[in-house]
Amino acid sequence: MRRVVATSFRVALAEHGVVRVAGAYDALGALLAQEAGFEAVWASGLGISAARGLPDASLLTMTEYVGAAAAMQRRVEIPVVADCDTGFGNNLNVAHMVHEYEAAGITAICVEDNLFPKMNSFVPGTHSLEDVKPFVRKIEVAKAAQSDDQFFLVARTEALIQGFGVTEAVARCEAYADAGADAVVIHSKAPTSIEVERFLLRWDGRCPVVAIPTTYPQWSVDEAVRAGVSVVIYANQGLRASVSAQRAAYRALVERGGAGDLEPRIAPLSDIFALQRLDEWREMEE
Ligand code: SPV
Ligand code: MG
Numbered sequence: 001m002r003r004v005v006a007t008s009f010r011v012a013l014a015e016h017g018v019v020r021v022a023g024a025y026d027a028l029g030a031l032l033a034q035e036a037g038f039e040a041v042w043a044s045g046l047g048i049s050a051a052r053g054l055p056d057a058s059l060l061t062m063t064e065y066v067g068a069a070a071a072m073q074r075r076v077e078i079p080v081v082a083d084c085d086t087g088f089g090n091n092l093n094v095a096h097m098v099h100e101y102e103a104a105g106i107t108a109i110c111v112e113d114n115l116f117p118k119m120n121s122f123v124p125g126t127h128s129l130e131d132v133k134p135f136v137r138k139i140e141v142a143k144a145a146q147s148d149d150q151f152f153l154v155a156r157t158e159a160l161i162q163g164f165g166v167t168e169a170v171a172r173c174e175a176y177a178d179a180g181a182d183a184v185v186i187h188s189k190a191p192t193s194i195e196v197e198r199f200l201l202r203w204d205g206r207c208p209v210v211a212i213p214t215t216y217p218q219w220s221v222d223e224a225v226r227a228g229v230s231v232v233i234y235a236n237q238g239l240r241a242s243v244s245a246q247r248a249a250y251r252a253l254v255e256r257g258g259a260g261d262l263e264p265r266i267a268p269l270s271d272i273f274a275l276q277r278l279d280e281w282r283e284m285e286e
Contacts, residue, residue, distance in 0.1 A: 001280050008150040009079040009108035010182070012039050013208065018225045021081055023235040025051040030072035030080065031275050033238065040108075040231075041076060043069035045083040046120055047239045058117035062088040062097055070104035081108040081154065081233075086116040086130070091141045098145035110154035110185060110210075111138060113172065121161045122189055122214070129162055132172055136179040143180035154210060156185035166198045173199075177207040183231065185210040193219040193227070200228040 013019050021040040022033035025047030033041050046056040048068045054060065062084075069082040082101055087094040094111070101109050112118070113135045115128050130138075135155075142153050155176035159169035173184040186199045186209060193216045203209060208230035213219045224232050252262050273279075 001284060004075055004077055006073055006077050006079050006105070006107070009040060009081055009152045010150050012079050013152075013183075013230065018221060018229070019231045020221060021231060021233040023047055023233065023238050024072055025068065025239060027072050027075040028275065029238050029242075030076045030078075034076045034078050038078060040078050041072055041080045042233050042235055043072055043080050043082040043106075044235050044239065045085050046236055048083075050239060055123075056118075056120035058085060058088075062093070062100065066097075066100050066104050066106070069101070069106050073105050079107050081110060081152075082106045084109045084111050086114050086118050087111045087138050087142070089116055091138060094138045094141050095145040098142050098151070099147075102146060102148060102151055107148075107150055108152035108154060109142075110156055111142065112156040112158055112185070112187075113176075114158050121158060121187055126162055127158075129158055129164070132175050135172075136175050139176055139179040139181050152182045153180070154183045154185055155179075155181035156187055156210075158187055160186065160188045160190070160195055160199070166195060166202060169199055170202045173203070173209075174206065181207060183208040183210055185212065185233075187212055189215045192216050193223070197227050203228060 016039050019039045021042045022036070022038040023042040023044040024030045024033055025044060030041045045065065048065060049056045049060060052060065065082070065084065069080050073080040084097055088097055113130045115130050119127055139153065139155055157169050157172045157176070159172050169186060173186065176184055184207060186196055188196050193213065196211055200209065209228060210231040210233060211224055211229045212233045212235050213224065214235060221232050249262055249266060253259060
């Protein structure tokens with residue numbers, strides 16, 4: 001039995017008109033995303049933090065994030081795009097981060113123009129952004145630090161999240177692309193896709209655009225593609241589905257005083273064994 005070898009994100013992007021990316025926080029989630037037909041997995045900072053019962057606020061270390069992303073990538077053939085927040089510090093941290101993620105077999109990472117320590121984009125309140133110049137330098141340092149041409153750097157602006165408007169968001173993304181970013185994320189917490197669509201109307205296509213439709217879930221993949229999006233990340237739907245499903249199961253066990261009612265509504269153990277590829281492991285014993 002060989003170890004799983006993954007496609008690089010760059011190849012996935014070249015092969016698909018749109019890359020649909022599912023947020024996950026562990027290898028089991030990554031396997032379920034792959035099984036559902038996603039082209040890539042998002043190693044979500046929010047999810048990895050939440051799985052440890054912690055806020056998405058730069059609390060875990062880079063080592064913990066790269067370990068979580070690598071654990072996912074070791075089990076799936078689709079590429080993992082690792083959420084690297086602010087790059088975990090200054091330019092030196094960014095270079096070290098690229099070395100570590102590449103060495104861990106991750107072919108795409110995303111850094112955002114929040115200041116370290118960051119706070120999740122959907123937490124109410126405003127936060128300062130990194131100035132354009134130092135963030136551009138982080139991008140240049142990251143690109144100079146990669147040793148494999150396949151490595152893919154996504155730069156994300158939080159300009160719309162912080163209310164700086166479309167003009168600022170476009171200017172930032174142009175500067176990030178010119179500094180070497182392979183794609184840009186235009187993140188928004190608006191209740192509709194309108195501000196992202198305004199951004200896309202002004203985008204000259206100098207690199208692919210990534211969207212994260214969390215607060216505007218009615219925007220379909222087809223609509224996003226028509227508007228000019230190349231990558232759609234469903235960052236936290238899996239995490240939220242897990243919370244709903246586990247909560248309902250645990251409550252039912254306590255309320256019903258047993259597991260009988262629950263049994264037909266939960267995955268059988270044979271399903272778990274199949275996800276673990278148990279048959280292939282056992283073949284080695286014979
Ligand atoms: C994450 O999943 O950690 C993200 C996406 O960065 S968001 O939570 O929308 O900021
Ligand atoms: Mg994040």
